[in-house]
Amino acid sequence: SLDGRTVVAIAAGGYHSLALTSDGTITAWGYGDTGATNVPADLAGRTVTAIAAGAYNSFAVTADGQLTGWGYSPYGGSTPPDSLAGRTVTAVAAGLYQTLALTSDGKVTAWGGDPSTGEGVVPASLDDKVVVAVTAGYNDSFALTSDGKVVGWGEDGQGQTSLPEGLDADTVTAVSAGESHVVAIVRTLLPDAAPVVTGTPRVGSPLTATSSPYNATPDSVSYRWRAGGSDVGADQATYTPGPADLGKAITVTVTATKQGYASAPAVSAASGAVATGRLDVSGSVSVQGTPVVGQTLTTASTLETTPSATLTGQWLRDGSPVDGATATTYTPTNADAGATVSYRVTAHRDGYVDEQVDSDPVGPVEGGVIATTTPTIAGTAVVGSPLSASVTGFEPADADVALEWRRGSDVVGSGSTYTPGAADVGQHLTVTASFSRDHFDPATSSTTTDAVARAAFSTGPDAAVVGTAKVGQVLTATEGTVDPSPDAYGYRWFADGTAIPGAGSRTLRLTAAEQDRAVTVEVTATKVGYGPVSDLSEPTGPVASSAAPTVRLRAATHAVRRGRSTTLSWTVDGATRVTASGGWAGARPAHGTLTVRPTRLGTTTYVLEATNDNGTTTARAGVTVRREAQRLRVAAGGGLRLRGRRVTVRAAGLDGHEAYAVRISGTLVGTGHATRDGRVDRSVTIPTGTHEGRATVSVTGSERDRTGTATVRVVANRPLGMRLARHRVRASDDQRVTVTGLAAGERLTVTYQGRRLSPRGAHAGPRGGWTRSFDVDVSWGTKTVTATGQYAGRTARRTFEVVQRCPSGVPRCR
Secondary structure, three states: OOOOOOOEEEOOOOOEEEEEEEOOOOEEEEEEOOOOOOOOOOHOOOEEEEEEEEOEEEEEEEOOOOOEEEEEOOOOOOOHHHHOOOOEEEEEEEOOOOOEEEEEOOOOEEEEEOOOOOOOOHHHHOOOEEEEEEEEEEEEEEEEEOOEEEEEEEOOOOOOOOOOOOOOHHEEEEEEEOOOOOEEEEEEEEEEOOOOOOOEEEOOEEEEOOHHHHHOOOOOOOOOOOOOOEOOOOOEEOOOHHHHHHOEEEEEEEEEEEOEEEOOOOEEEOEEEOEEEEEEEEEEEEEOOOOOOOOOOEEEHHHHHHHHOOOEEEEOOOEOOOOOOOOEOOOHHHHHOOOOOOEEEEEEEOEEEEEEOOOOEEHHHHHHHHEEEOOOOOOHHHHHOEEEEEEEOEEOOEEEEEEEEEEEEEEEEEOOEOOOOHHHHHOOOEEEEEEOOOOOEEEEEEEEEEEEEEEEOOOOOEEEEEEOOEOOOOOOOOOOEEEEEOOEEEEEEEEEEEEOOOOOEEEEEOOOEEEOOOOOEEEEEEOOOOEEEEEEOOOOOOEEEEOOOEEEEOOOOOOEEEHHHHHHHHEEOOOOOEEEEEEOOOOOOOOOEEEEEOOOOOOEEEEEEEOOOOEEEEEEEEEEEOOOEEEOOEEEOOOOEEEOOEEEEEEOOOOOOOOEEEOOEEEEEEEEEOOOOOOOEEEEEEOOOOOEEEEEEEOOOOOOEEEEEEEEEOOOOOOOOOEOOOOOOEOOEEEEEEEEOOOOOOOOOEEEOOOOOOOOOOOOOOOOOOEEEEEEEOOOEEEEEEEEEOOOEEEEEEEEEOOOOOOOOOOOOO
């Protein structure tokens, strides 16, 4: 009904609302059992200027200053008192049961309300006051006087009539009471914006507080400065930070006051952290004296600072401080040679940045003294043996060192090493170290070796005779490996220990004079600077007069499996006797073949010797025997095996102590040797990468075809799967559980609420599943089904709800 109408006032009561429209009429709505929404008929045609709504009643003030009330009030609060007759009412306020009326003479009339609380009685403190507004709470009332004061009376259970401290000194412009609280608007002196701190936050640099205009001209303005949140005791418009303020942010609180206004302190934004101040330094620093090691330098300073600061000095070497050198004089040492020297003055004052002034550097410093040490020679003074010279411990350690070797007055070498030669035999060698470094005086030191001795060959000749000891044949002397390599070799040949005339070369052609005699050769190695060294060879056999027999022996197959045979064939020329030995024995014809069957593993050598008057010739043929193929008997135990766990592998059929290897699905998992009776009993680990299902376990001996296999069933240790037929089952009905992820034939245990469902010895089907239906019993609630596989960790768990069965005749129930 309010659509299209202009509402000029509203009022809300306990359970109803009122609206006053521009035509001066009232619309009421809400809970009407108390009559608070029944607008009286006698208001028809009258212009209403003000309205009020109590807990259970309503009020209207008409343009002629009359008050009308309606609704429920146990203490008569809905009926205006007779004392209002003839008076002009300008405002009305309604509470729980009490009512207040403000008349045009600025007086308050109160009625209704619980007599025990006193809210229906106007306090005497208002007798000499002019009231400009009234408001009513639950069991309390309030009046605003023309001097901006608030007077409250009635119930004070929540402190609502006890005015806040300071409110009586302020100018209140409006007041409104709720059920147990009161709100007042106070006229307050406020700035247009927060004050601003200008200036650089630095020790010794002034900061200034600038405040913005206020909503009224203040009578006075005061300041309070803080550093890091703590009062610094400054109350002027400017503040200069000191050392105690370093690193702290600065704020200022500006408080303006004016008669009749509340004061609202305004706080500026925090400045940046106070930085160190800067000193003003004038003057200079200088160094006098000659920069030479051992000669004193002196400094002079004319520095002054504003504000005053403490001045300290420090000598510098190439710009870096010299430890402990803070006096005004300084004597350069070896450590300063080659460096420049200067003097630094540092100005210090708490809260300010240290300022440093350096003199111009002098130098570089000259005249450093090198502390030398004597060279050390390592090695033996022998021809061909290197000598090594070194120098350590000299100061300064970075001085340059040059080494020179002399034999008498002759320079024979330079550097850290020298190898004596033949010319040095019997001479003493001297090594001299020359020290030098920029800005240091040069120095030398030297040391001398023992007389140089001749060298000895580290490896002498190993004389031997090569060739056939037979008349007309040429024998050759071999020297072996001689170290170091000689300059020359000398040779002497002997027959039965007697020197052969004219035989001084490396070769000797045998003549009849040497027949039946043993021949030796002496080899002598010579080298400049080395002592000669000789060796006599082993003697040859007696020199024969003609060639020995020739023999050819071969095996048709050089490698056979155990139990197999091969054929030997041979041919002998020029022999008077042929004899077999080694893998065979006895006399043999000059030509022939023979089938042999060696049984010993490894290589069997067959030897054939052919002899005549001039000597014996020997031939050899080797036949290697390998083990025969063998099918091994392998067992790896039955049942299910967990990947990554151990399994015992047993095998039989190997030779005693034969090497073997164990593999699972092609992966090597173990090696070893069989027992004396050819058995294997070995615990191995199933590789974690083995595929689930049947895995092949193989044992292989020393030959690839000596092998056997077995199978194991492998499963990975991972959680099982579980499905329940229903998530909610009525009491006493059946539920069905299906477990998946098992290995075929894997043993499992299934429980329901801790009670075993699966029979003992239950196992998965060929596809790794297991299903069972069971009675859920009559108890309601959440139930748990748990499945555990053959190994710990292979588990699954599901829950479901058992719910109440519906009673007979109840169409739907939980």
